[in-house]
Amino acid sequence: xxxxxxxxxxxxxxxxxxxxxxxxxxxxxxxxxxxxxxxxxxxxxxxxxxxxxxxxxxxxxxxxxxxxxxxxxxxxxxxxxxxxxxxxxxxxxxxxxxxxxxxxxxxxxxxxxxxxxxxxxxxxxxxxxxxxxxxxxxxxxxxxxxxxxxxxxxxxxxxxxxxxxxxxxxxxxxxxxxxxxxxxxxxxxxxxxxxxxxxxxxxxxxxxxxxxxxxxxxxxxxxxxxxxxxxxxxxxxxxxxxxxxxxxxxxxxxxxxxxxxxxx
Numbered sequence: 260x261x262x263x264x265x266x267x268x269x270x271x272x273x274x275x276x277x278x279x280x281x282x283x284x285x286x287x288x289x290x291x292x293x294x295x296x297x298x299x300x301x302x303x304x305x306x307x308x309x310x311x312x313x314x315x316x317x318x319x320x321x322x323x324x325x326x327x328x329x330x331x332x333x334x335x336x337x338x339x340x341x342x343x344x345x346x347x348x349x350x351x352x353x354x355x356x357x358x359x360x361x362x363x364x365x366x367x368x369x370x371x372x373x374x375x376x377x378x379x380x381x382x383x384x385x386x387x388x389x390x391x392x393x394x395x396x397x398x399x400x401x402x403x404x405x406x407x408x409x410x411x412x413x414x415x416x417x418x419x420x421x422x423x424x425x426x427x428x429x430x431x432x433x434x435x436x437x438x439x440x441x442x443x444x445x446x447x448x449x450x451x452x453x454x455x456x457x458x459x460x461x462x463x464x465x466x467x468x469x470x471x472x473x474x475x476x477x478x479x480x481x482x483x484x485x486x487x488x489x490x491x492x493x494x495x496x497x498x499x500x501x502x503x504x505x506x507x508x509x510x511x512x513x514x515x516x517x518x519x520x521x522x523x
Contacts, residue, residue, distance in 0.1 A: 276336045279308040288313055296325045299342075307338035315345025320352050327356045330364055330388065343388060347395040354396065358403045360389040361422075362414030369417070372454055372483040376490060376518040382428040382462065387418035394425045398432045405438040416442075417452055424459030436463045443471065454483055461491035469497050476503055482512040489515060493522025 287295070287309045298310035299322075311329070314322040326342050326349075333339040346353045362368070367386045377383055385391050393400045400422070407419035420442075423435045439456055446453035457475060460468045472495075475488035489507050492499060507519035 276304065278337045279305045279312070279341075284309045284312060292317065292319050292321060295319075296322050299325050299329050304335040304338050307333070307335070308341045311338060311341035311345045315341070315348035318349050320349065323349060323353050323356050327353070327360060330357075330392075331360055339388070343392045346392050350396050351399050354393070354400055354403045357389055357393060358400075358407055361387060361393075361404075361407055361418050362389075362412065362416075364388040368414070369451060369455070372450055372481070374514075376483075376486045376514050377458075378518070378521055380494065380522075382425050383421075383458070385418060385421040385425060387421065390418045390422040390425075394422050394429075398426055398430050398434075401426060401432070401435050405435050408438055408442055413449075413452070417455055420452070420455040420459050424455075424462045427459070427462035433463055433465075436465060436468070439463070440467060440471075450481055450484070454481075454487055457484055457487040457491060460488075461494035464495045464497060469495065473500070473503060476507055482510075482515055485510060485512065486515040486518040489518045490522050493519075499523060 283305060287298070287306070290298070290310075290313075292314070295310040295314050296319075298306050299314075301307055301310070307329070311326065314326065323346070326346050329342045330339070330346070333342060346357060365386070365388050369386070385394065390404075393404065404419045404422045404426075407415045408423065411419065420439070423439065427433055427435060439459055443453070443456050446456060457472070460472060469492065472488045472492040475484055476492065479485045479488065485507075504519065504523045507523060508516055510516050510519070
């Protein structure tokens, strides 16, 4: 064991989940980058947490492949959070490695259409941990997410849409709109992917997006698509025809009506 590391009781509450103390972090700050990278594989989760935090503070580019590997395999709460923090802190250099993990980290992704709408006016936080980390890096990540959307496997494409929408919403930058518009017609037989694109459209205040959303509200056959279109159109704060507001407010689906009351 490298000098400065202390043993902890892995069965002790937060320590078992890997919550490192400031004292432990201070002790491990004397370690080299190579020693810290090795600690990412240590059996003690507190040491894995401490190592990831320090590597992030150092913006250690050499650690990126190892941090990405840890993100894929780490089960303990605090080390996983520390790895995400470290990758976000290192920033743009992590993107080529991190985007390869989109759709592969965790099992909390949308597998089917939701039964209820989203009533907050914020953009929903992506469920995929890789994307949740990428959005913190900001607009520089958009070309990487677009590449996943255009060329990736389905699971990755689904999560990349969330990342594109989230970044555009909060940074007010819209270069990914053409990629979403090109992908939308290809989702006719994939209702979940189409629903995600409709949700992402709330971030793009263009007339073309507005017309697509209006058409979904008027003629869409899937309630989740209609209520998501209602929400996105309301979020855009663009001109909404009075008869469309009336139609959404009288929709046969109660969730569409409720979302219309909240957002239109």
